[in-house]
Amino acid sequence: MSATTAGAAPAPRRSGSLARERRWALIGAYVALAVFVVFFMLPPFHMLITSLKGSAEIADQTGNPWMVRSPTLENYRDLLTAGNYLTFFWNSVMVTACVVVISMVVSTLAAFALARMRFWGSQTLATGVFLTYLVPETLLFIPLFQIVGSLGLINNVWAMVLIYPTLTVPFCTWIMIGYFASIPKELDEAALIDGASHLQMLWKIFIPVALPGILAAMIFAFTVSWAAFIYPMAYLVSTDQMVLTVGIVSDLIRADTFQWGKIMAGALMAALPPLLVYAFLMDYYIAGLTAGATKG
Amino acid sequence: MAQVTLRKVVKAYEGDVQAVKGIDLDIADHEFVVLVGPSGCGKSTTLRMIAGLEEITSGEIAIGGEVVNDVPPRDRDIAMVFQNYALYPHMSVFDNMAFGLKLRHFDKAEIKRRVDEAARILDIVPLLARKPKALSGGQRQRVAMGRAIVRNPKVFLFDEPLSNLDAKLRVQMRTEIKKVHQTVRTTTIYVTHDQVEAMTLADRVVVMNHGVIEQVGPPQELYHCPATRFVAGFIGSPGMNFIPARLENGAGALRLHLPGDIVLPVPADRTGRYGAHAGRPVLLGLRPEHLTESRNTDRPNVAPFPATPEVVEPMGMETLVHFRIDGAEICGRIDPAVPAEPGRPLPMAADLNHMHLIETESGRVL
Numbered sequence: 001m002s003a004t005t006a007g008a009a010p011a012p013r014r015s016g017s018l019a020r021e022r023r024w025a026l027i028g029a030y031v032a033l034a035v036f037v038v039f040f041m042l043p044p045f046h047m048l049i050t051s052l053k054g055s056a057e058i059a060d061q062t063g064n065p066w067m068v069r070s071p072t073l074e075n076y077r078d079l080l081t082a083g084n085y086l087t088f089f090w091n092s093v094m095v096t097a098c099v100v101v102i103s104m105v106v107s108t109l110a111a112f113a114l115a116r117m118r119f120w121g122s123q124t125l126a127t128g129v130f131l132t133y134l135v136p137e138t139l140l141f142i143p144l145f146q147i148v149g150s151l152g153l154i155n156n157v158w159a160m161v162l163i164y165p166t167l168t169v170p171f172c173t174w175i176m177i178g179y180f181a182s183i184p185k186e187l188d189e190a191a192l193i194d195g196a197s198h199l200q201m202l203w204k205i206f207i208p209v210a211l212p213g214i215l216a217a218m219i220f221a222f223t224v225s226w227a228a229f230i231y232p233m234a235y236l237v238s239t240d241q242m243v244l245t246v247g248i249v250s251d252l253i254r255a256d257t258f259q260w261g262k263i264m265a266g267a268l269m270a271a272l273p274p275l276l277v278y279a280f281l282m283d284y285y286i287a288g289l290t291a292g293a294t295k296g
Numbered sequence: 297m298a299q300v301t302l303r304k305v306v307k308a309y310e311g312d313v314q315a316v317k318g319i320d321l322d323i324a325d326h327e328f329v330v331l332v333g334p335s336g337c338g339k340s341t342t343l344r345m346i347a348g349l350e351e352i353t354s355g356e357i358a359i360g361g362e363v364v365n366d367v368p369p370r371d372r373d374i375a376m377v378f379q380n381y382a383l384y385p386h387m388s389v390f391d392n393m394a395f396g397l398k399l400r401h402f403d404k405a406e407i408k409r410r411v412d413e414a415a416r417i418l419d420i421v422p423l424l425a426r427k428p429k430a431l432s433g434g435q436r437q438r439v440a441m442g443r444a445i446v447r448n449p450k451v452f453l454f455d456e457p458l459s460n461l462d463a464k465l466r467v468q469m470r471t472e473i474k475k476v477h478q479t480v481r482t483t484t485i486y487v488t489h490d491q492v493e494a495m496t497l498a499d500r501v502v503v504m505n506h507g508v509i510e511q512v513g514p515p516q517e518l519y520h521c522p523a524t525r526f527v528a529g530f531i532g533s534p535g536m537n538f539i540p541a542r543l544e545n546g547a548g549a550l551r552l553h554l555p556g557d558i559v560l561p562v563p564a565d566r567t568g569r570y571g572a573h574a575g576r577p578v579l580l581g582l583r584p585e586h587l588t589e590s591r592n593t594d595r596p597n598v599a600p601f602p603a604t605p606e607v608v609e610p611m612g613m614e615t616l617v618h619f620r621i622d623g624a625e626i627c628g629r630i631d632p633a634v635p636a637e638p639g640r641p642l643p644m645a646a647d648l649n650h651m652h653l654i655e656t657e658s659g660r661v662l
């Protein structure tokens with residue numbers, strides 16, 4: 001106490017300058033964020049405006065691209081009632097759901113084994129898993145075409161369920177190895193002594209404790225699968241097999257007629273599920289992060 | 297409840313590091329045994345081998361008469377308390393304690409009964425709904441013990457359970473552990489590097505050094521009759537003084553010649569024991585409490601001992617004086633009423649009834 005009273009005289013000045021510093025830091029942060037938001041929100045905004053215009057207004061050269069004169073929902077209505085948009089959407093949902101489940105099951109088990117069960121070559125294997133992730137899909141889709149072809153899965157949406165995990169599993173495994181490795185060894189030893197089998201240890205200890213990492217991996221798998229473009233572009237041909245990303249461009253662009261209004265509306269609606277997933281998972285993700293889950 | 301037996305247990309890590317070099321140990325039912333020794337001596341390794349967390353390289357471990365070499369930890373019916381508590385961070389205190397019982401398919405009512413009982417013993421009833429992160433270190437320690445108690449196992453294993461606590465709490469929890477053991481009477485093996493903890497808790501202390509057992513015995517026996525120089529120096533605080541000396545035989549009586557022309561008579565009843573070593577260099581071992589201010593010098597075998605303190609440490613109920621004999625640091629304990637100050641000669645007395653002689657090369661106490 002005496003120390004604080006002795007130092008009391010200069011304290012107000014310092015706290016004053018601290019408050020001022022804090023204010024400047026805040027202003028700086030707001031300015032930077034504002035620039036950032038404007039920069040990144042302009043394209044979606046443009047999409048939204050365009051999606052609300054009729055084709056006549058879009059084609060009208062005199063119109064302002066940032067304003068809509070006579071807003072209409074016809075693009076949305078057309079997409080949802082006629083054409084193949086709903087098929088694409090359903091295919092995307094199905095593929096993504098399957099891919100997320102497969103990726104999480106495979107990579108959780110793989111990460112658990114690689115992080116905790118010392119076996120011959122486990123280190124090399126862990127590195128190897130990650131290295132496969134470094135081969136770009138722009139190279140991979142050519143040899144994969146042969147494999148998919150030999151399986152008779154060309155132009156079959158289920159091929160995507162088989163292919164996307166080659167992108168998601170290595171990265172998800174890598175993320176989760178990191179999270180699992182940060183769990184203190186004594187925790188599994190305590191669980192072992194308490195009578196848990198390895199699977200029970202994984203299910204009852206590792207997964208709950210490493211939940212933030214698992215959610216991060218899940219978000220990654222979801223994003224990769226939802227936004228994948230090259231593979232469906234290369235392997236899917238008929239409209240009933242297409243997913244959103246390629247469906248929109250192939251169905252709504254006929255030769256050189258671009259149905260801009262519908263393209264924008266379709267893309268915006270396609271962006272909705274990721275938005276919802278992020279909003280929903282982020283809460284848990286951050287809650288998990290701040291809980292300091294790995295501290296015994 | 298069960299006895300634990302170790303037969304020629306060896307643990308070698310890759311690269312030919314022998315952490316445990318063939319130890320034999322018999323632990324009786326209900327016994328509280330403390331493994332103590334300096335860092336790296338293989339205490340934790342021994343404990344973890346008993347727990348089944350570490351495979352044994354050779355030898356045999358039996359719990360309750362049954363050899364458990366190849367039995368996994370969960371089937372050994374043991375419970376372990378770790379240094380960093382290792383509570384499950386996502387579970388409440390109740391669930392932490394109930395986890396082992398749930399995995400063993402106890403029914404709900406029985407789980408609740410056992411957890412409540414353990415919580416009552418450990419005085420953590422109000423904490424049952426909390427998560428570990430909302431607990432203090434001492435409370436976490438109690439929960440970790442609770443997790444062991446509810447299982448009602450054959451053996452408790454503790455690995456330095458108190459070393460993350462502050463000094464005061466450590467003393468308090470030490471008493472707590474002793475109380476719990478007196479209540480539940482489960483065979484307990486407790487690892488620590490703190491000899492005070494070992495002395496206060498143990499029925500028997502096992503002193504380890506470099507992967508071997510130096511001596512096993514009740515605390516008092518280790519204190520008064522150490523078998524090796526290592527045990528003599530390790531047990532007791534402040535530690536035993538070691539003074540290089542020469543044993544000489546003169547006219548039927550043995551004498552110790554210390555550096556600085558100090559000559560001490562060896563008690564007559566030890567002549568037979570030490571006689572064969574006459575003429576050889578030895579170490580005189582003498583505990584600080586047997587090196588006091590000059591008093592009782594008329595008693596047999598209490599010899600005057602000249603000293604000039606370099607440091608004087610008043611402890612309240614006693615005063616420690618530190619001085620040197622030929623480079624060897626010596627500590628004595630004197631009555632706080634005796635005026636002592638650094639640099640002023642202080643006549644002291646050595647109580648040779650409690651002396652130890654140590655063979656210099658082998659470190660064996662003669």
Ligand SMILES: Nc1ncnc2c1ncn2[C@@H]1O[C@H](COP(=O)(O)OP(=O)(O)OP(=O)(O)O)[C@@H](O)[C@H]1O
Nearest residue numbers: 309310313315334335336337338339340341342489
């Ligand atoms: N996994 C391992 N690989 C190789 N050597 C090891 C391994 N674990 C322990 N050791 C070695 O075995 C010896 C005994 O270790 P142990 O953990 O049993 O010591 P300890 O007596 O518990 O010490 P402390 O008081 O520091 O905990 C040490 O020398 C240590 O370096």
Ligand SMILES: [Mg+2]
Nearest residue numbers: 339340341456
């Ligand atoms: Mg240890």
